[in-house]
Amino acid sequence: MTATPSPADNGNAISVRGLTKRFGSKTVVDHVDLDVRRGEIVGFLGPNGSGKTTTIRLICGLLSPDAGEGVCLGYDIRTQSALIKAETGYMTQRFSFYEDLTIRENLDFVARLYDLRPRRETVDATLDRLGLADRQHQLAGQLSGGWKQRLALAACVMHHPKLLLLDEPTAGVDPKARREFWDEIHDLAAGGLTVLVSTHYMDEAERCHRIVYIAYGTIVARGTVDEVVASSGLKTWVIRGDGSARLMAELRRLPGVEQVAPFGTDIHVVGSDAAALETAVATIARQHGLKAAPGETSLEDVFIRLMTEAQARER
Ligand SMILES: Nc1ncnc2c1ncn2[C@@H]1O[C@H](COP(=O)(O)OP(=O)(O)OP(=O)(O)O)[C@@H](O)[C@H]1O
Numbered sequence: 001m002t003a004t005p006s007p008a009d010n011g012n013a014i015s016v017r018g019l020t021k022r023f024g025s026k027t028v029v030d031h032v033d034l035d036v037r038r039g040e041i042v043g044f045l046g047p048n049g050s051g052k053t054t055t056i057r058l059i060c061g062l063l064s065p066d067a068g069e070g071v072c073l074g075y076d077i078r079t080q081s082a083l084i085k086a087e088t089g090y091m092t093q094r095f096s097f098y099e100d101l102t103i104r105e106n107l108d109f110v111a112r113l114y115d116l117r118p119r120r121e122t123v124d125a126t127l128d129r130l131g132l133a134d135r136q137h138q139l140a141g142q143l144s145g146g147w148k149q150r151l152a153l154a155a156c157v158m159h160h161p162k163l164l165l166l167d168e169p170t171a172g173v174d175p176k177a178r179r180e181f182w183d184e185i186h187d188l189a190a191g192g193l194t195v196l197v198s199t200h201y202m203d204e205a206e207r208c209h210r211i212v213y214i215a216y217g218t219i220v221a222r223g224t225v226d227e228v229v230a231s232s233g234l235k236t237w238v239i240r241g242d243g244s245a246r247l248m249a250e251l252r253r254l255p256g257v258e259q260v261a262p263f264g265t266d267i268h269v270v271g272s273d274a275a276a277l278e279t280a281v282a283t284i285a286r287q288h289g290l291k292a293a294p295g296e297t298s299l300e301d302v303f304i305r306l307m308t309e310a311q312a313r314e315r
Helices: 052-059 081-086 103-113 119-129 145-157 175-190 225-232 245-252 274-288 299-314
Strands: 012-023 026-037 041-045 067-072 088-091 163-167 194-198 210-215 218-223 235-240 259-263 266-271 291-295
Touching: 012 052, 012 194, 026 052, 026 067, 026 194, 026 218, 041 052, 041 175, 052 067, 052 163, 052 194, 081 088, 088 145, 103 119, 103 145, 119 145, 145 175, 163 175, 175 194, 210 225, 210 299, 218 225, 218 299, 225 299, 235 274, 245 259, 245 266, 245 274, 259 299, 266 274, 266 299, 274 291
Parallel strands: 041 194, 041 210, 088 163, 163 194
Antiparallel strands: 012 026, 012 067, 210 218, 235 266, 235 291, 259 266
16 A cells, blocks of 8 residues: 655654544543654553543544544544554454464464465564464464463564554563563564553553553653653652551551552652651651651552542542
8 A cells, every 4th residue: 555644743653633532422532642753662551441542543543533633654543544554563452363273373364364475474474573483383272371462462563564552462461471572562663663552560661661641531641751750749758667557547647648558568658748748757657666768759659649630630
């Protein structure tokens, strides 16, 4: 397929403005602006039902927006969805295979579907590229979660897309397989592929070049992980040595304390009023003869705060 890409993308693989989608009376994507540079890995985070999947589908033209506009890979998301799909790999939350076919047979099926030629060489190259060659004759149904996911990724990149849209690709996959999957994603991005990936995992967010946080269909934070943590204005103290429920309950009652969470035998105490937080922590530490020290605010602390704020706005 050929078409002249629009010059309006300014080097971005994705550039959308005011993207809005309603289902019935509910607005699930609400004036979303999003830019993703070519070769960038952007993490898309947010609570369940916040609009991540819907936004991804709008970007690749699987759904049409009720309002808003944009370009993806230089093509208009409203009118050129076939061209976008041809150059995009989309891994959905529940990828499926023929369980009674081997890895090779599954990939061969996908290659036929997309009329990829030369088919045999394309499948061979994909098996090699994703480290699947040694297992090519294993039945898909007998693979572990990590290998199934690798097969799904292979099926998505076999046609050499320019953009990968990954919707919670590592749900239910063990940490080692997740790490290998992310190494693969970074290799692909280093080769020029652009990746937009939705996830609920903090460690995965930290492996993205940039993150975008969406709540109730609205983007409420974006930037590098450090930028998002810094812009939250949250401070964290760590009280060492007593993670008891009683101590946590006492802390929660004090002004300046917004979040209290146990980490082993430590307690992490988080708040946005630095002075009030320090007073609260010092009071409790003194009363109980415990040590307290300033700690690092985690991305998880920031996301919990963003979620709480978004819930309060919705009420
Ligand atoms: N086809 C549809 N018809 C009606 N409502 C829908 C449809 N698709 C999604 N929704 C609703 O839109 C909202 C956003 O859903 P979406 O799947 O985009 O969220 P998400 O952020 O991807 O969630 P999760 O993290 O759980 O995958 C949800 O309330 C969902 O129930």
